[in-house]
Amino acid sequence: MTMKASENYFDIDDILASNERIPCRVELPIYRLGYLDSSHESEHLLPGTKIEFPYWLGRAVCSRRRHIVRVDLPKQYREGYREILSADATVVDLHKLGPYYYSFGTKLLHFEHVASADIAKSMVKTFQTRFRKIMDSSQNAYNEDTSKLTEKLDEAERSLFRSGQFGLHDFQRWETRKTEKLTTSNMVRNHQKRKRNVMDSNVD
Amino acid sequence: MLAEKALELVRELERSIDGSLPPYNEDRVRQVLEEMRVLYEQNQKDVSATVAGESGLFSGVQVRHAALERNKRCLLAYLYNRIEQIKKMRWEFGSVLPTEVKYNLCEQEMQWFGRYNKLLANYMMSIGGSGGLDLTQDMKPPKTLYVEVRCLANHGEFETQDGNVIVLKKNSQHFLLRSECEHLIRQGILEHIVH
Known part of the structure; x- marks a missing residue:
């Protein structure tokens, strides 16, 4: 069932749902991960780059404490x-x-x-x-x-x-x-x- | 994108939710582990560079760490959901799995199935008095002691509790103790006839 209130670590539906894409804008340089953005050839992800991250990644790099990317609404x-x-x-x-x-x-x-x-x-x-x-x-x-x-x-x-x-x-x-x-x-x-x-x- | 391969594993399970178990995808699991190893090594490198005085590598470490966690979650979910499926099989197929199903399990899963079998058998022996209690029986409340059944396949000889030997031949009908033939009905060898 997908209607559960709490997240279940092993839940297949939850894993698939957390893979939906969110548009993000990079705020801090991310070195040596330029390959994540297939539209650019550069080696690093530089501030200002627009990129779509899956939710799980966006969640890890954008929170109250961390502002590596800025998250937009899909x-x-x-x-x-x-x-x-x-x-x-x-x-x-x-x-x-x-x-x-x-x-x-x-x-x-x-x-x-x-x-x-x-x-x-x-x-x-x-x-x-x-x-x-x-x-x-x-x-x-x-x-x-x-x-x-x-x-x-x-x-x-x-x-x-x-x-x-x-x-x-x-x-x-x-x-x-x-x-x-x-x-x-x-x-x-x-x-x-x-x-x-x-x-x-x-x-x- | 990161953790794409691990997600493929999860999708594979999602597609086969109807009760069949796809073959254990050893290759892909190995690829995921390889991806994780590379991510981990890069992180180690960046961390020691940061300790040595370089700055600004923190964000990359964060991204890779998130990817590691994600890969881990997908892999564990893959294994866990397969085990759940195998557990269900014990109750549906009985203690012996058909060979075609067995082929799709990896060795560790076979071991797990064997151990689960043993645990369940021991538990069923320990409850319900001296003879034990078969929990896989009477999944529906029984209404009669005897039931009428028809054979759907040639099963060979079958010895009943009172010592009679009957031949279960296709399309023959019998009047048997419910407790004796329930397993055979669930395995698709007999059909229960209700009037």
Whole structure:
């Protein structure tokens, strides 16, 4: 689940979310690491260079104590995009803006940017507006292709959608009295499927 | 960019989240460790230069240190999430893994699986009175003592608790003790028939 409040060191989603890029401007010279900036040939990163760092690196070199780089807001969190989201959040393709829109946004708040409070508010509002639609669609899509429904959702919303679907399926199984049936475990079934595929392709 | 290779490892896991375990990527792990070694050596060099009186190297050290930490996190996450998956396999496949799955584990992971197996077995022997208690059984609350099952594959002879030997032949149906055949159902050899 990506919705956990605290960061988990081993969490795959958290690792991927902390790899999102942030535009930075170098303030202090960083010697012998010029290769990080592929657009320049110089050996060092000199003050004034604009470069995109992943969040984890930006976090390490820009804090209250250290000002090696200055961090800017990624464009999907700037005012223009926040206005779009406040107009109608339900039609925005958050996966394109994200795919970890919420969790990356939450991480950005660490930088104590002037717009931090606004970003936080905007994310809560966005989530509230979209939540209803997500719950609704996850509870009413039974046995159909859900890729159309989830393509515009951010990863956290997707896991919410999956939970909803899971609940729906379990409820249906209970209603049709299928829960008492002993079944093959999932891993075994997937394994058998794969094995069958391999065998089929060998025959061809 | 720094720590890119380590991230690839994590992405590899993300793609295979459906329950299959990709082969242990020994090559890439080695490449990541090599990247870390280079970063570490450069940092050592810069630190001793700073001690000798040179200034301004601090920021580079910070960047490399962050990259080292990041690589470490990715590597540990890779190993940890694989172990979690292997642990789950013990409960789904049983104490013996299919050979195709085994091929994808590295040697240390095989050792870990063996030790986990042993620990679990010892624990299950130590609880529930003299005979022990099989925790992998009755994952769902049982409703009847006997269940009707149909064979999905030829499994050969099977000796029941009361001494009878029955032949589990494909498409044959049997009425067996639930506790005896639950494992076979979970392994996909028998199918539970509910009316």
